[in-house]
Amino acid sequence: MTTLKNFLLSGFDFKEDEYESRLQFILLNSILSILIVMLTLLSFIRHIQAQDIQAVIDLCAAFASLITIIITRFSKQSIRYSIPILLTLFYLLITFTFRNVGIIGSTWYIVLILGAFFLKGKKIGLFFSAISILAILGLESISDVKYTMFQYFYITIPIVLSMTFLYLYEQRNEVLNTLLKKQKASLEDEVRKQTFELSKLLLKSQELASIMKNSLVEIYIVDFETDNYLYVNDGAIKALGYSEEELLSMNICDINSSIIHETIKKFKTQMIQNGNAMNISQHTRKDGSSYGVQSFMHKIRYENRDAYVIFDIQISSAQKAQSEILKQKETLAYQAHYDTLTELPNRILFQDRLTQIIAKAKRNKTKFALLFIDLDHFKEINDTYGHEAGDIVLVEVARRLKNCVRASDTVSRLSGDEFLIILEDFDSKESVSTIAKLLVEALQAPIKFQDKDLIVTCSIGISIYPNDSEDGETLVKYADRAMYNAKNIGKNNFKFYV
Incomplete structure (x- = not known):
């Protein structure tokens, strides 16, 4: 052939x-x-x-x-x-x-x-x-x-x-x-034109990407639903001291400690209605120091999902007056959302965190446990030794509770001697029991006040999402009931809601 x-x-x-x-x-x-x-x-x-x-x-x-x-x-x-x-x-x-x-x-x-x-x-x-x-x-x-x-x-x-x-x-x-x-000549001419236009667009895109990446202005692209970072530029990395990988595993609340879910929701509503939103907030660096920024937010599409881009500009020394107002605003915001004695999230911030965690659990089809903690014999200590002793006990209890759980879990002070803990992503009911037992044992150790050893124990009630309820208020109520059941059988222990 x-x-x-x-x-x-x-x-x-x-x-x-x-x-x-x-x-x-x-x-x-x-x-x-x-x-x-x-x-x-x-x-x-x-x-x-x-x-x-x-x-x-x-x-x-x-x-x-x-x-x-x-x-x-x-x-x-x-x-x-x-x-x-x-x-x-x-x-x-x-x-x-x-x-x-x-x-x-x-x-x-x-x-x-x-x-x-x-x-x-x-x-x-x-x-x-x-x-x-x-x-x-x-x-x-x-x-x-x-x-x-x-x-x-x-x-x-x-x-x-x-x-x-x-x-x-x-x-x-x-x-x-x-x-x-x-x-053929017409097609070749059209292909040449399209190729030329695409080359120009690609070059322009590369130039814009380079400008964004190297800009001293902090630029973030954030998922509209989860508020997790999808993109951060070099300006943000240098300003905050985190690596790109670290920032991409965080969300906006991690560097804006005073911002809450309701505030973010308000900004999103403004972006949907007007296309943009503005805010003045405080950023916390990796080393713990903070600085003020003016934020400009715009709703966009990024990688086939709804997102919003944030341009954060550091407030200069010429804006000291505005910075002072910002600090006062941040202080007031902190006081409104944190307990001044224990520095734990208060009832308002707890409710916001609970709302966010329920939304996250629904989205990811995961569980979380809500622990309602009430101190045993706290009233006797307060009445016997005074409020100073009571404050020392509350501060130490808060410290021990935080040490028993992960950084991603929420420990808050509800009021008086009542505390609430949210445990996320636990493996089984037994793992929740292990942590509850650890909490009970941690609070049994004496607390020093002057030359006295103050003994405080606790009773813990536990409700599980979504097994017991999918409503936040109901979960708190069920955990409260379980806590009283623990008190009724002798205190210094824990009970699950049944």
């Missing part, structure tokens, strides 16, 4: 845009091969029939065809003159054959015309059509047989029709080729 292909293509390789030349080589070599076989066979037959002159002509034509095949292998350009030589040779062969076969042989002119149209196009095709008709009309001059007008008409009409059909076919191909070339 490879040898045949090599022969038909004269040993040349053709590119995709050389399809027409490739087809010409295949047709030329195919026709020449057939001619060589046929003419050799015909020469042998003529020799047997004692038509030696015609046999020699046939052998010469076969030899000329063989020479043409050899010549075409020298260069791709050789086909330009090889085809006209072939067509002329074929024409002469057909014409001289009339001497013996008469008008029947004229049908070979149709084959000649087909080859001329397909190999060299309509101009050469029309030329050989014309001289073929002339040869037929002059048939009597080279033959002893006389033909009627009807016979001439009968053989000439198929040739004229073949010529007409082939001419129209070539004309149609030219029109189609012209249209295809125009369409």
